[in-house]
Amino acid sequence: MIEVNQITKKYGSYLAVDSVSFQVEKGEILGFLGPNGAGKSTTMKMLSCFITPTSGTASIVGKDILKDPLAVRQNIGYLPESAPSYQNMTVSEFLNFVASIRGFDDREKENRIEGIIGVTSLEEARYQTIDTLSKGYKQRVGFAQALLHDPPVLILDEPTDGLDPNQKREVRNLIKQMSREKAIILSTHILEEMEAVCTRAIIIDRGKIVANGSPADLLKESNMHNVVTMKTKSSPDQSLNDLLVELPGVAGAETEESGDGLFLTRIKPENKADILSEVKSLLSDKKVDIEEIYREKGFMDEVFWNLTHGGRN
Numbered sequence: 001m002i003e004v005n006q007i008t009k010k011y012g013s014y015l016a017v018d019s020v021s022f023q024v025e026k027g028e029i030l031g032f033l034g035p036n037g038a039g040k041s042t043t044m045k046m047l048s049c050f051i052t053p054t055s056g057t058a059s060i061v062g063k064d065i066l067k068d069p070l071a072v073r074q075n076i077g078y079l080p081e082s083a084p085s086y087q088n089m090t091v092s093e094f095l096n097f098v099a100s101i102r103g104f105d106d107r108e109k110e111n112r113i114e115g116i117i118g119v120t121s122l123e124e125a126r127y128q129t130i131d132t133l134s135k136g137y138k139q140r141v142g143f144a145q146a147l148l149h150d151p152p153v154l155i156l157d158e159p160t161d162g163l164d165p166n167q168k169r170e171v172r173n174l175i176k177q178m179s180r181e182k183a184i185i186l187s188t189h190i191l192e193e194m195e196a197v198c199t200r201a202i203i204i205d206r207g208k209i210v211a212n213g214s215p216a217d218l219l220k221e222s223n224m225h226n227v228v229t230m231k232t233k234s235s236p237d238q239s240l241n242d243l244l245v246e247l248p249g250v251a252g253a254e255t256e257e258s259g260d261g262l263f264l265t266r267i268k269p270e271n272k273a274d275i276l277s278e279v280k281s282l283l284s285d286k287k288v289d290i291e292e293i294y295r296e297k298g299f300m301d302e303v304f305w306n307l308t309h310g311g312r313n
């Protein structure tokens with residue numbers, strides 16, 4: 001549905017996007033992650049034909065963004081960063097305007113607008129001018145505009161930015177509901193959002209892709225991946241920690257107070273191996289009283305840090 005081929009954007013001599021290539025299939029929600037200034041918005045603007053690449057190209061449902069920009073625009077819904085729109089129009093006027101541009105006749109217009117007002121819960125705000133709306137409602141108007149023509153591809157630039165937790169949740173649910181029939185790219189710098197919503201993530205740093213994989217795959221890069229964390233009421237004896245370290249595949253064990261009155265022991269594997277069952281059987285042999293024990297998936301913030309901050313001053 002989306003195919004990006006060595007797309008590059010220079011602003012003067014500044015290389016904002018550096019030969020980026022990737023693909024997105026139907027049913028995928030691709031998270032675009034990166035620090036501020038990494039090139040996320042610039043890439044999205046090129047895919048939605050808002051700016052022209054310096055070199056490289058992309059196609060949306062098989063239509064080239066350079067050769068067939070009108071067809072591309074017909075097939076995408078684009079929510080730009082901070083959802084700009086005409087502030088002095090009412091919601092209803094604005095959606096009417098968008099529906100006219102999209103070329104719907106009067107009856108179809110009415111159907112579409114009614115439908116999308118329902119989907120984005122804009123009933124109450126229908127006759128209010130956009131400048132009087134709260135941030136959350138403005139974002140819904142941006143969504144309504146992007147979804148009105150039911151496009152197969154959605155490009156959403158920080159769709160939950162500035163929303164409160166309830167609104168974030170609503171927007172995430174809406175995105176997930178729509179995802180089966182569409183290919184969706186969304187940018188975010190909220191790592192939990194990416195883990196909660198996206199089927200795959202691309203991390204971009206200084207204009208270049210530095211990682212491309214499912215959230216679970218990215219977590220495997222964490223130094224905490226497969227560390228076994230155990231919580232106990234009393235501090236484990238040194239002799240127990242010694243026994244743990246003697247287990248095959250175990251590199252080390254360290255205990256600290258966990259803050260909730262419990263003691264937290266982290267048992268670190270060699271080469272991120274899965275050591276949970278060996279650890280558990282030793283603990284049951286030794287009849288250690290455990291409050292909690294689990295295998296860590298890894299920490300996304302650490303993965304993100306290592307990929308985007310490494311070697312920088």
Ligand SMILES: Nc1ncnc2c1ncn2[C@@H]1O[C@H](COP(=O)(O)OP(=O)(O)O)[C@@H](O)[C@H]1O
Pocket residue numbers: 011014016034035036037038039040041042043
């Ligand atoms: N119109 C522009 N002119 C010059 N530089 C720009 C322009 N737009 C963006 N940039 C620069 O390009 C880089 C990437 O910006 P952007 O794509 O907005 O990043 P992101 O969305 O990842 O935060 C930044 O360093 C930004 O300052």
Ligand SMILES: [Mg+2]
Pocket residue numbers: 040041042081
């Ligand atoms: Mg941006």
